[in-house]
Every structure is written in C-alpha cells, then in structure tokens.
Amino acid sequence: MSTIFDVAKLAGVSTATVSRVINSPEMVRTQTREKVTRAMKICNYKYNSLARGFATKQSNTIGLIIPTINNPVFAESTRGVQDYADVRKTQVILGNTYYQYDQEKTLVDTLREKQVDGLIITTTNPRGNILKTLADENYPFVLLYSTIKTGPFWAVGIDNYRGGYKVTDHFISLGHRRIGMVAGNFSISDRSFHRWHGYRQCLLDHGIAYDKNLLIQTDYSLTEGQGSVKTLLSLADPPTAIFCSNDYLALGAMKGARERGLKLPKDLSIAGFDDIEIASYVIPALTTIRQPAYEMGKLGAELLFQRMENPARPIQRMLGTELIVRDSTARVPG
Amino acid sequence: MSTIFDVAKLAGVSTATVSRVINSPEMVRTQTREKVTRAMKICNYKYNSLARGFATKQSNTIGLIIPTINNPVFAESTRGVQDYADVRKTQVILGNTYYQYDQEKTLVDTLREKQVDGLIITTTNPRGNILKTLADENYPFVLLYSTIKTGPFWAVGIDNYRGGYKVTDHFISLGHRRIGMVAGNFSISDRSFHRWHGYRQCLLDHGIAYDKNLLIQTDYSLTEGQGSVKTLLSLADPPTAIFCSNDYLALGAMKGARERGLKLPKDLSIAGFDDIEIASYVIPALTTIRQPAYEMGKLGAELLFQRMENPARPIQRMLGTELIVRDSTARVPG
DNA sequence: TATAGTAATGTAAACGTTTACAGGAGTGCC
DNA sequence: GGCACTCCTGTAAACGTTTACATTACTATA
Numbered sequence A, B: 001m002s003t004i005f006d007v008a009k010l011a012g013v014s015t016a017t018v019s020r021v022i023n024s025p026e027m028v029r030t031q032t033r034e035k036v037t038r039a040m041k042i043c044n045y046k047y048n049s050l051a052r053g054f055a056t057k058q059s060n061t062i063g064l065i066i067p068t069i070n071n072p073v074f075a076e077s078t079r080g081v082q083d084y085a086d087v088r089k090t091q092v093i094l095g096n097t098y099y100q101y102d103q104e105k106t107l108v109d110t111l112r113e114k115q116v117d118g119l120i121i122t123t124t125n126p127r128g129n130i131l132k133t134l135a136d137e138n139y140p141f142v143l144l145y146s147t148i149k150t151g152p153f154w155a156v157g158i159d160n161y162r163g164g165y166k167v168t169d170h171f172i173s174l175g176h177r178r179i180g181m182v183a184g185n186f187s188i189s190d191r192s193f194h195r196w197h198g199y200r201q202c203l204l205d206h207g208i209a210y211d212k213n214l215l216i217q218t219d220y221s222l223t224e225g226q227g228s229v230k231t232l233l234s235l236a237d238p239p240t241a242i243f244c245s246n247d248y249l250a251l252g253a254m255k256g257a258r259e260r261g262l263k264l265p266k267d268l269s270i271a272g273f274d275d276i277e278i279a280s281y282v283i284p285a286l287t288t289i290r291q292p293a294y295e296m297g298k299l300g301a302e303l304l305f306q307r308m309e310n311p312a313r314p315i316q317r318m319l320g321t322e323l324i325v326r327d328s329t330a331r332v333p334g
Numbered sequence C: 001t002a003t004a005g006t007a008a009t010g011t012a013a014a015c016g017t018t019t020a021c022a023g024g025a026g027t028g029c030c
Numbered sequence D: 001g002g003c004a005c006t007c008c009t010g011t012a013a014a015c016g017t018t019t020a021c022a023t024t025a026c027t028a029t030a
Helices: A004-011 A015-023 A030-042 A049-056 A072-087 A101-113 A129-136 A160-173 A190-205 A222-233 A247-259 A293-309 B004-011 B015-023 B030-042 B049-056 B072-087 B101-113 B129-136 B160-173 B190-205 B222-233 B247-259 B293-309
Strands: A061-066 A091-096 A118-121 A141-146 A154-158 A179-184 A215-218 A241-244 A269-271 A288-290 A316-319 A322-324 B061-066 B091-096 B118-121 B141-146 B154-158 B179-184 B215-218 B241-244 B269-271 B288-290 B316-319 B322-324
Touching: A004 A015, A004 A030, A015 A030, A049 B049, A061 A072, A061 A101, A072 A091, A072 A293, A072 B072, A072 B091, A091 A101, A091 B072, A101 A118, A101 A129, A118 A293, A129 A141, A141 A293, A154 A160, A154 A293, A160 A179, A160 A190, A160 A241, A160 A269, A160 A288, A160 A322, A179 A190, A179 A222, A179 A247, A215 A222, A222 A241, A222 A247, A241 A247, A247 A269, A293 A316, B004 B015, B004 B030, B015 B030, B061 B072, B061 B101, B072 B091, B072 B141, B072 B293, B091 B101, B101 B118, B101 B129, B118 B293, B129 B141, B141 B293, B154 B160, B154 B293, B160 B179, B160 B190, B160 B241, B160 B269, B160 B288, B160 B322, B179 B190, B179 B222, B179 B247, B215 B222, B222 B241, B222 B247, B241 B247, B247 B269, B293 B316
Parallel strands: A061 A091, A061 A118, A118 A141, A141 A154, A154 A316, A179 A215, A179 A241, A241 A269, B061 B091, B061 B118, B118 B141, B141 B154, B154 B316, B179 B215, B179 B241, B241 B269
Antiparallel strands: A091 B091, A288 A322, B288 B322
C-alpha cells in the first residue's frame, strides 16, 4: 500500500504538499496539484483517514448508543443521526445496550477508547455515574430521548409526561374510567416513568382514583404486551382501556386481547406511544402519540456537533408530540 | 490526557512494559504489573485504541452496509453482526445505501479509508464493479442477503428462488390460479428478482400461464404495497392471491386491499417474505417466508473474521427458509 | 534591476501505540 | 564460580498523516 511519501517522491514534492492537495487544494499551484494527482493515480494511492485521525486527534466518527436497533423508533432515530453525520463527513458506530446499564458503561468506555469525537446516548439512567463522569471530564455528548428539560447536559427529547397525559385524557373523553397501563420497567426507562406520571396525574385531575393494580411494568416487547394485557383482563374489575407505553407493547396487547375473545376497539380500547410506521397499518389502526424520531436523531447529531465546536452552556430541546387518534380507541362499552 | 509515556515514567518502567501489561499481562512480573496498574490509576490513563490501530494496521472495526436500517429484517441482521463483532472486541460502523448503488460505492470507499478491517455488504448489484474491485484487491468482505451460491465471493444468503416457489406453490394448493406479485425493483434487488423467478417457475410447473400484467415492481415500502395492490385489483381479471416480496409490502397491501372493501383473507390472499416480528401480530396474521435474519448477520460476521484470518477459497452459505402459513392466505373464493 | 510583498513549497517534529531485537536478572546445575 | 537457560524488561524504530515554521519562488512596482 502506498503512502503519502511514495506519492511525494514520485511527484517530486514534499509530503506537506501532497497533504495539501488532499486537504486544501486551493493553496497549491495548479501545475503542482496536477503532478501530484497524477502520481496518486499511478501508485494507486489510498488515503488513510485513520492515520489522519491519529495525527489530528479527530476521528470523524461519533458513537450512537441506543437500547436496541430492533425497535423501529430507535432505527428511525439512527437514520436521523446518520443522515446528519453524513453531511459532516462523519461515520457513526452503533451500540445496543439492550437496556442494561453496565452495557451502557462498557459501550461508552469502548467508544471513547476508539476516540470517537462525541457520543449520542439514549441512556438507561439519566442520573447515573456514566453521564456525570462524562460531563465532569467535559466530554462531548448529547442525550437522546431525554426526559431532562434543564440541567448540565446537552439533550433532546420529548415531554413524556404530556404524552401520557394526552393519551389518558383521550381515554377519559371517551368515557373510560378503568384505564390500565402497560409500561416499560421504570428502573430501565425513565421515559416510561414520565409517561406513567402523566397518566396518573390525568386520572387524578379527573377525579379518578389511581389504582396501582392497573399498572404493569415489563420489558418492551410484543410478547410482553401480549401477556400483560391478559393479566390486566384477569382482574376482578378489568380495565376498559389500556395505555401501552410503546407501540410494540400495544401491538402485542392487541393480539393478547383478541386471544381473550375481545373485539377491538368495541370491548377494549388500546393506545400506544411512538407512532412507528406500521401503527397505521394494523387493524384496528393504532391510536398513539407521535414522537418525531427521525428529527430527534437529526437534531441530536446537530447539537452534538454544535457542542463539539463550541462547548458553551448546555442546550436542551424538547420536541413536540401529537396524539394521533385512529381506530383502536372507542367509547367505553355499554 | 496522559499517554503510555507518562505511565511508564511514573511507574519507572519502559513504554514497552506498559504496553505489555495492557495487551499481554501474563508476560510481565506481578510486581511490575501492579506498579504499572497503580501508575495508570494515578495519572488517569485512558487507552487510545485509535493509536493502536494506527500502529498495528488493525482498527478492530468493521463496516456494515445495508439498504436501510428501517426495514426490521436488516435491523435484525445488524444485531446479529453486532453481537458477533462484540465477542471479537470489534465495533461496527453502519451505513445505509437506501438501495442506491453510488451510495454503496461511496460507503465502501469511505469505510476503507477509515481502515475498517473488513466489510459486510448487502449489495444492490452483485455483478457490479464495486465487488469486483474489492475482490481484485483482495480486500476482505462478505456478502449478506446474497443470491450467490457459488463463485469468487464470500457470502451468506438464502435461496430466494425456492422461497418464491414455496409461496406460489402454497397459493396454488389453495386453488388460486390468478396470482399476482408485488416485487421490489429488479434493478435494485436481485433478491426480489430471484423470488419472482421462483414464483414464475412454479406457475409454469403447474400449467398456469405467466401473465406479466400481474407483476408490479416497486420500492420496498408500506405505501408502495398499499398502492400496488390497488393497481392489481383494478385489472380486468384481478388476482385472487398476491405474493409480496417482503413483509412491509405485504402489510401495505393488506391495508390497500381493505380500503378497496375486500375481506381478508376471504376475498384476497396475501403472503409476504421475511417473517419480521410483527408479521404474526397483525390481523390476519401474515403468511410469509421466514428467513433467519439474525443468524445470517451473525454468520456473516463469523465468515468475515474467518476470511480475515485465513483468506482461503471463498465460502458461500445458504441458510434455510421456511414457509410460515398463518391466516392471510385462504382457499380461493367461490 | 532591485525590492518588497505574497504565494507556494519544504523541513521536520509530533501524534500514542506496538514490537523486533537486545540485554539483564534470576535460577538450577555441575 | 561458571554456564546455560528462561524469564522479564528496555531500546528504538515504525506506522501515515498534519502542521508550525522556515524557506524559496514568483510578481509587481518603482
């Protein structure tokens, strides 16, 4: 493999000049530039951007840490990040935590060793040591799907509380009073916790007593949604509406409910959260909260670059959500 | 930021020794090792694996090129390669081509400049120059979702022809004779082409004339599935069954058919390809061909490492597929 | 033609590891 | 005490760029 030296020799110039035709061609005479370009062709020169990274301490790589690429909502954000990184000529290394905090730690460490220029993190614990350490060391990172509206971290997210509130309010406006919730485990998902909070507050605001038996915390997955709904339906006084804290849970719940012989949405209303693409394709089409996943990823990447270039005081951005009413929610039976 | 030099100085040893405690601690005396470890703690030493990559010409990074992370089937494969890469202490840089060949070219070039140790590629054109060049230069790469059973490339894939055949055969066994197909554009998806081929051959084998009007080539997306099915249903002699060349198209088709007032599967049978997770959660549950996406990714990564370590003659692996009959296919009406 | 100014190019050190090779220290044996 | 051996550690070059600074080559002006 030929290096800048070989090219320089062949073209009869110095390595500095070769480097210049690569990085700032405008500062080398046309004639020289052509000589160099020709030489590069001849010895089939291949640029080594890792060596560049080493020399400049800039890898042009960022790390993206998400719970799991399997959830379409994170896949969508990933695209947002990638697309923006692309315009900045930066590549992204992807890591899944599978909602495990120690995995998050490992990933952060590994990626930093790799000298990524910055990190975009969908954290499992916004109050943990990982972020604190990162911030203390003034390492550039931004939180994605953040629940934090203020404070020392750069972050972009949505108002999960409001989202939960909106869904619940929708249920109530349809006459429901027994409203269950299938939530992601609070211990691994702050988001889920905030959504629950909104749900709970909305109940109280409408004079509906909060019943803790109507809450199930579980893993984010189709099968868990399917199972959880059955548990709720087995209650002595089962819910007539169920708020699932993501669309996958909701889709699972729909299946579970049907397996119990219920007609949807006549016998049971179900709503989700995320508005993943298929949400509008299932039957009945899923009522859900739309969160702008792609935009969030894109904005997260933008903020990260901003942070890397100018580590001013932290910016937090909260993106809007929208209640999308479709066919999976209906008036309370009877 | 402290380097190996600082640590060495502090511990009163040479950099070589420090390097050794990092990479092969067993070859340094316990006492020395502890001295060094202590020094590392004290000066808060952070390993720089980019520098290592530079020195060893091994980045411990591989590139993964897929059409789009939005398709759950690719997301699943991505997990497979990540999980295996992980056991090899390797990170993966992800790139989407969005089914564009020039994007594929750009990605390959960029990733090679980045000195990734190898590439896993879901190509848009297995006969194009990109792969040929790569192979000529003896660059380690393996094809994912490959349609190639033999030849000079390392590859893992499935038998798309057989998949297409199986689905069609299933339709025919249910009495269907007018069987349409909504396929990904042949120009960007060899896989789709092979599936069509199987479909076509199966028709012929059963004495059913091939009708080119029953084929639609389009982009892989929910909306395209939705639109395409309507086109097919508008035919003078519309199909009673439709084979969609992936599940997203099929899910879209289900919606489109319903918008036309059809009852599924009574009025129209629909089958997909991939068996993505939600396929069994929609109503009616989707009949489809299961392809082992996760395993494919994992195996692809395994093969890549094998190829990197021992560039022997190419290996091609074809994974099994399975027809999963669910509720979206039924006997022909009447 | 000399000169000042600018534009283009060259020199060489730096980036943080690894590793081939050399050298030294310890051990067991005669 | 000398020797051979093993085990541990050190020396220094190498990896392929970038870049501050120095130098040289042009150009315009008088």
